[in-house]
Amino acid sequence: MTDILYKEESYKIIGKCFEVHNNLGPGFLEIVYKDALGYEFKQAKIPYIREKEYVVNYKDIILRHKFYADFVVYDKIILEVKAVSGIVDEFTARAINYLSVSQNRLALIVNFWELQLKSKRIVL
DSSP states (O other), X not given: OOXXXXXXXXXXXXXHHHXXXXXXXXXXXXXXXXXXXXXXXXXXXOOEEEEEEEOOEETTEEOSOOEEEEEEETTTEEEEEEOSSOOOHHHHHHHHHHHHHHTOSEEEEEEOSSSSOEEEEEEO
């Protein structure tokens, strides 16, 4: 049987996402869901950094443009918040790049736009 990477932590994160979705419902901009998640994480004493900055190394230089993870939770899980019609392959590809740059192993993409909260796990 395969162990689920960061099972307890990701369960708590997704639980807070459900809490936000159950209270706000679909239809808001991403920023509203991020604000609500920040509140929920703080209330639950779940450690997180919002809009964590990462540099991108290219050959022997650091590129001028950086990437910002929506949240890094428990100092090891990237949480990307979406409010769109669906989770598309582009989001998965971007999450893989984020994992590569950050050297984390798990990313969660959560979409608040739909009537039922949707999420996807990406593991490197």
